[in-house]
Structure formats: structure tokens, C-alpha cells
Amino acid sequence: MPIGGSSRQKVSCFHTVVAMLKLSRLLLHSSSRIAFSGKSLFNEAASDFKLLRGITTQGGMSTAMSNVGPDAKIFAPYSIFKGKAALSADPRLPTFSKSESGGYKVDRRGVIMLTFWPAIGERKYDWEKRQKFALSATEVGSLISLGSKDSCEFFHDPSMLSSNAGQVRKTLSIKAHADGSGYFISLNVVNNILKTNDRFVVPVTTAEFAVMRAAFTFALPHIMGWDQYTNQLPYQASRSSPKTVPELQSAEWDR
Numbered sequence: 572m573p574i575g576g577s578s579r580q581k582v583s584c585f586h587t588v589v590a591m592l593k594l595s596r597l598l599l600h601s602s603s604r605i606a607f608s609g610k611s612l613f614n615e616a617a618s619d620f621k622l623l624r625g626i627t628t629q630g631g632m633s634t635a636m637s638n639v640g641p642d643a644k645i646f647a648p649y650s651i652f653k654g655k656a657a658l659s660a661d662p663r664l665p666t667f668s669k670s671e672s673g674g675y676k677v678d679r680r681g682v683i684m685l686t687f688w689p690a691i692g693e694r695k696y697d698w699e700k701r702q703k704f705a706l707s708a709t710e711v712g713s714l715i716s717l718g719s720k721d722s723c724e725f726f727h728d729p730s731m732l733s734s735n736a737g738q739v740r741k742t743l744s745i746k747a748h749a750d751g752s753g754y755f756i757s758l759n760v761v762n763n764i765l766k767t768n769d770r771f772v773v774p775v776t777t778a779e780f781a782v783m784r785a786a787f788t789f790a791l792p793h794i795m796g797w798d799q800y801t802n803q804l805p806y807q808a809s810r811s812s813p814k815t816v817p818e819l820q821s822a823e824w825d826r
Contacts, residue, residue, distance in 0.1 A: 648686075649786055651779055656771040657696050658756060659686045660783060662790040663705070667799070681794030683711050683787055685743070687758045687771035702760045702769055704743045708795050715784045715791075719751040719777075738763045753777050 648661035665681035688701035704727065706714065713723050727741040742759045757772040775783070792798055 649782060651773055651775060652694070652696070653773050654690060656687055656689050656773050658771075658773040658775075660684070660786070661686075662794055664793060665796045667796070675799075677796045680707065681796065682706055683790060683794065685756075685758070687773070689769075689771060700769070702741075702758055702771065704741055704758055706743075708791060711787050711791055711794070714745065715787050717745065717747070717754075720747045722746040735764065748774075751777075754780055 646661070648659040650657060650659040661684055663682050663684050665677045666679040667675040668678035670676050682705040685704045685706060686701050687704075688696050688698055691697045704725075706725075710725050713725075717723060723745050725743045727743075728736060729739055729741065730736050740761045744755075744757045744759075746755045746757075748754065753774060753776040755772060756775050757770065759771075760767070760769045762768075
């Protein structure tokens with residue numbers, strides 16, 4: 572009986588070893604499949620990321636271009652409508668010209684264009700009487716760095732480099748509310764040529780100013796052209812010859 576029992580134990584051990592070998596092969600095969608599947612998923616994710624990056628890069632500042640034609644012009648202003656006037660803000664990208672070395676350089680600087688127009692009734696505004704103020708990169712920096720009790724003021728002369736210098740004066744003022752609940756954004760335009768004096772005042776809440784601050788911060792490197800510089804992609808939109816590009820100040824007279 573001891574000899575027979577020993578034989579049964581040996582057979583049992585042999586079957587156990589065989590079962591373990593089969594299990595190890597199965598686990599090894601499964602691990603290989605999982606590793607291969609994980610690698611495939613990683614490659615697919617990397618491919619999707621590259622595709623997404625390509626779409627957002629080529630689209631510039633747009634985030635969804637699937638339904639927009641390649642030659643379409645995008646309009647996406649942030650607008651604030653109040654009782655006496657309305658205000659909208661939108662970025663204007665820089666233009667580039669080709670240099671003798673074959674590269675491209677900024678020919679016309681980008682701006683954040685502020686547009687004001689007066690109210691002529693309840694929820695009615697006169698678009699024909701609009702006035703514009705182009706914020707440079709430095710002026711954008713001043714605006715987005717304002718604290719809850721800070722104020723700033725900018726002066727522009729759109730005709731500064733022409734014979735009409737001094738005939739038109741624009742003053743943009745941003746003043747904080749006394750209680751820190753927002754700002755008054757006002758534009759005063761004195762035109763001695765047309766004998767007009769236009770003034771627009773738009774109260775802006777803390778939330779509205781937070782949107783402006785975030786949007787302007789995002790747009791800042793784009794109006795400087797740095798997004799094109801860092802990506803080193805061919806810039807196709809808004810290339811023009813220096814001879815045909817007006818000065819920055821004239822942008823405020825674009826209609």
C-alpha cells in the first residue's frame with residue numbers, strides 16, 4: 572500500500588506540473604496579446620492626437636472647423652449689450668510678408684479690435700454709428716493685468732502719420748467700479764474734421780470682464796504672430812505686400 576500510494580502521488584504531481592505549464596503558456600500568450608493590443612491602442616491614441624493637433628493648428632484660433640470652407644472668413648466677436656451702448660471685441664491676426672531670405676516676417680501687427688455702437692431704443696443699436704479702437708499687444712497686457720480696483724486709459728490718433736494728425740482723437744478708459752463689482756469701459760472720439768464728439772459708456776460686470784481677460788490672454792500670442800513662429804507652419808492667410816498694407820492706426824477706420 573505505501574508503494575501504491577507513492578505512485579499515485581507521483582502521478583498527481585506530474586499532472587499538476589503539466590497543468591501549471593499549460594497555465595503559464597496561456598498567461599504568456601494572453602500577456603503578449605494584451606501588450607500588442609495596448610501598443611495598438613497607444614498608437615491609435617497618438618495618431619488621433621496628431622490629427623487633432625493638426626486640425627487645431629491649421630485652424631489657427633478656431634476650435635471646430637469641420638463645417639467651414641477653407642476660404643471662409645471667421646467672425647466670432649464677444650459682445651456685451653447694455654442700455655446706452657454695446658461693445659464687441661474680436662482679434663485681428665497679423666499679416667506676413669515674404670523676406671528676401673525666403674522666410675516670412677510680421678508686416679502688419681495684429682490687434683484686439685473693440686467696436687462700440689450706440690443704443691437707439693430698447694434692445695436696438697445703430698451699427699452705422701459705430702466707432703473702433705484697436706488694442707495693441709502692450710495695451711492688451713495692461714487690460715488683462717488690471718486688478719478689481721485698477722483703472723487705465725489709452726490715447727490714439729488714427730491719422731498720426733498723415734497731414735490730418737491731431738484732427739481725430741480717441742480715448743479709451745477702463746475704470747473700476749467703486750465696489751469692485753466690475754468696470755466702466757468708455758470710448759470718446761473727437762473728430763474735428765466732421766465736427767463730431769461721440770461718447771460710449773458700457774458697464775461691464777466682473778463675469779464679463781473675466782471672459783474678456785481670458786479671451787484676450789488666449790489671443791495675445793496669436794495677434795503677435797508667435798503661434799505661427801512656434802509652430803513654424805506656412806502662413807497662408809492674410810499675406811500681403813508691404814506697399815499695400817496700411818498702418819496699424821488705419822485699422823480703426825475699417826468698416
